[in-house]
Amino acid sequence: MNPNKKNNLLIFVLTLMLLGTNSILAQTLNKPTPADNPNLAGNSVWTAACASATFNEYYINFTWLPNVNSDNEFVLELSDATGSFGTPKELARVADKNSDFDFEFSFALPTDTRGDAYRFRVRSTSPAKTSPVSDAFEMYYIDFNSTLAIREMGDTGAPPAQKIQLCNGGTTTLEVYNVPNPETYRYNWYKNTSPFTSSGSGSSIEVSESGYYVVELDYGSTCSGSANTQSLSIEVEIGTSVGLALNPPAETALCSGETYAPLEANMNYPDLAYTWYKGSTIIQPSTLGAYTYNIDTNDANFPGDYSVKIQGDGICTETSNAISITNAGLFTVSRDNPANMVILPGATANLIASSDATSVTYQWYKDNTLIPGATSSTYTANAVGNYYAEVTLSGGACTSATKNTETTTVVNPDSFELITNYTTEYTDCINTSVAIEVGRINAVLSDGTKTDVTADLKSNFSYQWTKDGANIPTANGSSISLTNTSENGEYKVQGTLDSFTSTSNALAVRLLTNETLTISSTGTVICNSSETIDISTTTALTGESFDWFKDGVNLNTSSESLSVSAAGTYQLVVQKNGCDLRSNEIVISPLDDSLIALSTTNNEVVFPEGGSKIISASGATSYKWYDQNNVLLSDTDTVSITQEGSYMVTATINNCEVSKSFTASYQDTFGIPNVITANGDGYNDQWIIPNTYTKDPNISVIIYNDKGEEVLSQKQYKNNWPEASMKFPKQNMVFYYTIKNAKETLKKGTITVIR
Structure with a gap:
């Protein structure tokens, strides 16, 4: 048994043991793989398929897991030469393998198989499912395996010459001439045994250099050698030109x-x-x-x-x-009027022909019958029919040359169709003005066909515009302009030409008034739930239909103004002539004390004793600064601090007040000590450093012993090292400290502890 097949069976048996034989398994189709041909000696799995009329039997192994229905069939399919399954070819179909979870398809290559990237897949029909595609394989059906014959194109000798004299600087073409349908194959050309890659892969090549040229059919890297199609060689030599030329003809x-x-x-x-x-x-x-x-x-x-x-x-x-x-007789003629022309009964149409030749004669025809005397480049047609002009050269070398213009069809209309359009982009209740025009006029013939005659007849019609069915005085042009909401309505136009009258389609117009609706408020910040803000408009709302909206939701109130106590986006909408006139939006926000910012760090201020510190505030409309005794220090956005203590600023935002406090302290004037006496006498027992390094939350203090071990790491150092319980086994122990702000080292040094 094939080792791969044996492994597949083992995997399947183990799967059944794990899941239980009574389990309902999901159907799994595995990727098909090449298999050994049991009819050939030995045990060899194919890696490329080189089929021919004498051998064309291959096998594909396929494994799957249950279950399928009793009417299921497994179908083996082949891709095209690029690996695409857009139009797959069926190679084999079996209906007796619905309980065989590991089996092999036998198949033969189609005779048109030639390529290096073919793939397989397997489909089940009930239920319908498709396996993953196989790896790509080189596959060729060798239907031509004889020696190729090549010759110089044009050499009809039997046999053709195998040696060619090519003039220096010239070219000639070598061709394969004994292969049926040569364009369906690819070819490998060689010059002096080396691939002649610049020639391409067609059945002929152009050569300009000396050498020995041969060709073979390209059946891929594996199959080409077994096909034995390589031709005999043709030798190309470079010779000397004999001076071939064409004698100058008497006329060109x-x-x-x-x-x-x-x-x-x-x-x-x-x-x-x-x-x-x-x-x-x-x-x-x-x-x-x-x-x-x-x-x-x-x-x-x-x-x-x-x-x-x-x-x-x-x-x-x-x-x-x-x-x-x-x-010499080449010239062009043209019809210089529309292909279809409409004339009213008793009217005429002017037909025009022209040519790029300087000396021509004209003869007009109607319904393929010569019109006597119609020998001008123009003709006035007064009857329906099909017209063309015959144009003949009357000068030059070729006086017999004749051409006909394209045909013009002249018809009488049965009726006219007027189509109106907005002249610019238009949207109901968005535009404040618009124009409407007759955009197209069609002549409707008796058979129902339509011809566009806008350019020819638009100016010939007389017009009457109507609004809601009533005539509009003085609106008698091909267009009408509307600029006022009082003109809203449905518009049509009636066009009259001779005995013809036509009414256009209807266009609705709903213009938005061009007035501006504005609302204002007594504030934009809600301080608390008990406070209200008034929103109103200067536009008179008495007798108007209007609605107030909050966050896009109708408040369903008939009040002409609003008193609001909730944050949101407010807008007024007034109905004007069937359109919504919308006001500006007012956004009411809840109070946010984070809007008020102080130029302090963590609400603490440190400055040298005897000096001062300027503190500023932002985010409000007015400010009042107080010290800890409630004394007003400033009513601007800044205050100068000269004393230690507690301070407060009261900021006003619209009608709301926000208070913020901060403290001020003097900057330490002493340095960082390098000796402490941890003997418990209450004096210099702990390492005390200036406030500059203890107030800032971003500053870290790190202390190491003489072994480099960290004994303290603290942000906003509490001036509490060493603790009373800490033991020092030796006199005069030395420790090391580093003071950092993020990655920046501010101070470093030693601390000697004397017991």
């Missing part, structure tokens, strides 16, 4: 349909093969002695660049210069 500007002298090579040898080209396209295959070529001027595509190539024994392959042949 030819007329359609006329006969001219053929193009002629300057070398006339019956044993040389001549291949004629127009551009890069062969127009006459290689033919012995065919040193001339007749241009067929009846072919509309005859203009172009013509050249000839010669091949033969004793000379190098050479291509002549190109001669450019043009059509």
